[in-house]
Amino acid sequence: MPVTKDLVKRQDLDSLFEGLEKRDKRSAGLIMTLLEDEGPDSEAALRRLYAMPGRGLVIGVTGWPGVGKSSLIGRLAQGFLIRRKRVGIIAIDPTSPSSGGGLLGDRVRLRDVEGADGLFIRSVASRGHHGGLSRSARAFVKVLEAMGYDIVFLETVGIGQDQVTVSLVADTTVVVVAPGLGDHLQAIKSGVFDVGDIFVVNKADRPGADRSALDLESAVRLRQTEDWRPPVVKTVAADGRGIEDLMTEIGRHARLRASVQGAPRVKARAAEAEITEAVKTRLLEHFCGREALKSDAMARLAGEICERKIDPYAAADIILAEKGIL
Amino acid sequence: MPVTKDLVKRQDLDSLFEGLEKRDKRSAGLIMTLLEDEGPDSEAALRRLYAMPGRGLVIGVTGWPGVGKSSLIGRLAQGFLIRRKRVGIIAIDPTSPSSGGGLLGDRVRLRDVEGADGLFIRSVASRGHHGGLSRSARAFVKVLEAMGYDIVFLETVGIGQDQVTVSLVADTTVVVVAPGLGDHLQAIKSGVFDVGDIFVVNKADRPGADRSALDLESAVRLRQTEDWRPPVVKTVAADGRGIEDLMTEIGRHARLRASVQGAPRVKARAAEAEITEAVKTRLLEHFCGREALKSDAMARLAGEICERKIDPYAAADIILAEKGIL
Numbered sequence: 001m002p003v004t005k006d007l008v009k010r011q012d013l014d015s016l017f018e019g020l021e022k023r024d025k026r027s028a029g030l031i032m033t034l035l036e037d038e039g040p041d042s043e044a045a046l047r048r049l050y051a052m053p054g055r056g057l058v059i060g061v062t063g064w065p066g067v068g069k070s071s072l073i074g075r076l077a078q079g080f081l082i083r084r085k086r087v088g089i090i091a092i093d094p095t096s097p098s099s100g101g102g103l104l105g106d107r108v109r110l111r112d113v114e115g116a117d118g119l120f121i122r123s124v125a126s127r128g129h130h131g132g133l134s135r136s137a138r139a140f141v142k143v144l145e146a147m148g149y150d151i152v153f154l155e156t157v158g159i160g161q162d163q164v165t166v167s168l169v170a171d172t173t174v175v176v177v178a179p180g181l182g183d184h185l186q187a188i189k190s191g192v193f194d195v196g197d198i199f200v201v202n203k204a205d206r207p208g209a210d211r212s213a214l215d216l217e218s219a220v221r222l223r224q225t226e227d228w229r230p231p232v233v234k235t236v237a238a239d240g241r242g243i244e245d246l247m248t249e250i251g252r253h254a255r256l257r258a259s260v261q262g263a264p265r266v267k268a269r270a271a272e273a274e275i276t277e278a279v280k281t282r283l284l285e286h287f288c289g290r291e292a293l294k295s296d297a298m299a300r301l302a303g304e305i306c307e308r309k310i311d312p313y314a315a316a317d318i319i320l321a322e323k324g325i326l
Numbered sequence: 327m328p329v330t331k332d333l334v335k336r337q338d339l340d341s342l343f344e345g346l347e348k349r350d351k352r353s354a355g356l357i358m359t360l361l362e363d364e365g366p367d368s369e370a371a372l373r374r375l376y377a378m379p380g381r382g383l384v385i386g387v388t389g390w391p392g393v394g395k396s397s398l399i400g401r402l403a404q405g406f407l408i409r410r411k412r413v414g415i416i417a418i419d420p421t422s423p424s425s426g427g428g429l430l431g432d433r434v435r436l437r438d439v440e441g442a443d444g445l446f447i448r449s450v451a452s453r454g455h456h457g458g459l460s461r462s463a464r465a466f467v468k469v470l471e472a473m474g475y476d477i478v479f480l481e482t483v484g485i486g487q488d489q490v491t492v493s494l495v496a497d498t499t500v501v502v503v504a505p506g507l508g509d510h511l512q513a514i515k516s517g518v519f520d521v522g523d524i525f526v527v528n529k530a531d532r533p534g535a536d537r538s539a540l541d542l543e544s545a546v547r548l549r550q551t552e553d554w555r556p557p558v559v560k561t562v563a564a565d566g567r568g569i570e571d572l573m574t575e576i577g578r579h580a581r582l583r584a585s586v587q588g589a590p591r592v593k594a595r596a597a598e599a600e601i602t603e604a605v606k607t608r609l610l611e612h613f614c615g616r617e618a619l620k621s622d623a624m625a626r627l628a629g630e631i632c633e634r635k636i637d638p639y640a641a642a643d644i645i646l647a648e649k650g651i652l
Binding site (some may be wrong): 064262267269279 | 369372373375376381390391392461464465467468471507509588589593594595597598600601602603604605606607608609610612613614619624625627628629631632633634635636637638639640641642643645646651652
C-alpha cells in the first residue's frame with residue numbers, strides 16, 4: 001500500500017472530497033486507500049461517496065492469468081477513449097499492485113494507454129479482504145463514478161469466489177478464455193459461467209479457438225433467456241481483431257440492462273447478503289464494541305480452533321456468555 | 327449435491343454418527359452433505375463432530391489448474407498408503423464435483439488409487455460458499471479425523487482468497503507450480519506465498535524448471551524464520567521422481583509443527599476472524615431471527631445497492647431502525 005491510513009487523517013476528508021470533485025487522481029487514490037481499511041474513517045468516506053452523483057457502466061473482465069485480459073482491456077479502453085468516454089480500470093489482483101495486470105507477455109499492455117487523458121488505473125490487492133472484496137469493489141467503483149468516469153473496468157484474475165463476487169458488482173461481465181488451456185471447460189463448469197454476460201475466446205488465431213467457441217456456444221444455449229443469450233466473441237487482442245464486435249456486444253448488453261426494470265435476481269441476492277453482513281457488523285459494534293472481542297479468552301479459543309478442539313460457534317457462545325450478552 | 331437436506335432428517339443424526347464411528351463412508355458423505363447447509367441440523371452435526379476424538383495431519387495442496395496437483399496427491403496418497411496410513415482427500419473445486427480434480431490430462435489420476443482400502447475422496451464445490459468455505463473445510467476435516475484418517479489432503483484449485491482460506495485450515499501447505507506457466511512468479515507475489523510451507527515445482531522434466539526453482543528459492547529466503555525455511559522440491563508426478571523428497575519434507579514440517587507450542591500467528595488470526603463471524607451470526611439470530619431479515623424493505627434496499635444508490639451500511643441502519651433494534 002503506497003499510503004498508510006495515518007497519512008489520511010479524518011480532518012483531511014473534506015479536502016480529499018473537494019479534490020475528488022475536481023477529478024484529482026491523487027485524492028481519489030488516497031480515498032481508495034482509506035476505503036481499504038475498516039473503521040470509522042472508512043465508513044465516513046463511504047457515506048460521502050454514496051451521497052455523490054455519477055453513474056457509469058461497470059464492465060467486469062474475468063478469466064485465468066495468461067488469457068490476455070490486460071491486452072483486451074487495453075484495446076477496449078482505447079476504443080472507448082476514441083469515443084470520448086472517460087475510462088477507469090480497477091484490477092483486483094492477488095499479485096503485486098505494481099504489475100498492472102497479468103505477467104505473461106502480450107504486446108498491447110495497459111501501460112501503453114496509461115497516462116492518457118481520461119484514463120485512471122488502480123490495482124487492488126485481493127489478499128486479506130476476507131469477504132470485504134465485494135464492498136471494496138463497489139466503493140472503488142463509486143469513487144470513479146463520482147469522478148465522472150463513464151466506463152469502469154473491473155479486472156479479476158483467477159477462478160473461484162473472488163471472480164463471482166466481482167461479477168455481481170459489474171453491470172456487464174465478460175468472461176475471457178484462451179484456446180488450449182482447457183479453461184473454457186472449467187469456465188463452463190464454474191460459478192462464473194452463471195454470471196457471465198458475454199464470453200470471449202481471446203488469442204483466437206491459435207489452434208483450438210473454434211472448438212472453444214463452439215463448446216461455449218452450446219453451453220450458453222442452456223442459459224438463454226427471453227431477453228439475452230450470452231454471445232461468444234472471438235478476439236485477437238494482440239492485433240485488435242474482434243474488438244469492434246466485442247464493443248458492439250457490450251453496448252447491446254448495456255442497453256438491455258438499462259431497459260430492464262430492477263436488478264437481476266442473482267445480483268439482488270448478493271446485495272441482500274451484503275446488507276445482512278452489515279447488519280451483523282452493526283450488531284457486533286453495538287453489543288461488543290469494535291475492539292471488545294480482543295481478549296485472552298479469544299486468543300485461547302482461537303488456539304483451540306487451530307487444534308480442531310472446538311468449533312467457532314461453540315467459541316462464540318463462550319465469549320457471548322462471558323460478556324453476559326446472550 | 328447427490329443428497330438433499332430433506333433426506334437427512336434430524337432423527338437420523340444418531341444413526342449417521344453411529345455409522346461414522348464404524349468408519350462407514352456413506353454416513354460420512356451424508357454428514358458432509360448436511361454440513362454444507364447452514365441451519366440447526368448443520369450446527370447440531372458440527373457440535374457432535376467436534377466432540378469426537380481424532381487428529382490427523384492436514385496437508386493443503388494448492389496451485390493453478392494444470393500444474394498436476396491431482397497426480398501429485400495421487401503419488402503422495404500411494405506413499406502414505408504403503409506406510410499403512412489411512413488417507414482422505416477433500417478437493418475444494420470450483421468445477422463439477424464429479425471431476426475429482428483438474429481436467430487437464432496427466433497420467434496418474436486420483437481414480438487410480440480411489441477405492442483402495444483406507445482411502446476416502448470427496449469433492450466440495452466452492453461456489454456459493456461466500457466465506458463459509460473455511461468453516462466447511464474445517465468441518466470436513468473433522469469428519470475424516472473422526473473416522474480415524476491419519477492424513478487428510480485439502481486440494482484447492484486456482485488463485486485468490488479460497489486458496490489462502492484453505493491453507494489456514496491445513497497443518498502443512500504445499501504450493502505447487504509448473505515450469506512455463508509463469509505461475510511461480512504469481513505465486514511469489516500472491517497471498518498464498520505467505521502461507522506456503524513447502525513449494526513444489528512439478529513437471530520438473532520440462533524446460534524452465536530450474537529457473538522456477540531458483541526464483542522460488544531466492545524469494546523463500548526472505549521468509550525464512552529461525553525454525554523453518556520453506557523448501558523448494560522438484561517433482562515429476564507422472565513418473566514419481568522427487569515424491570520421496572517431498573514426503574520427507576512433509577514429515578519434517580509435521581514434526582516441527584508438533585514440537586512448536588501454539589498455532590502460527592497467521593492461523594490464530596484467521597481463527598479469531600471465524601469466532602468473530604460466529605459471534606455476529608449468533609447476534610443476528612438472537613435479535614433478528616434466522617429469517618426475519620427477509621422483508622420488502624430488504625428487497626427494495628438490495629435493488630438500490632445494485633443501482634449504487636446507497637451503501638450496505640446505510641441499508642443496514644434503515645433495517646435495524648425499522649425493526650426498532652438499534
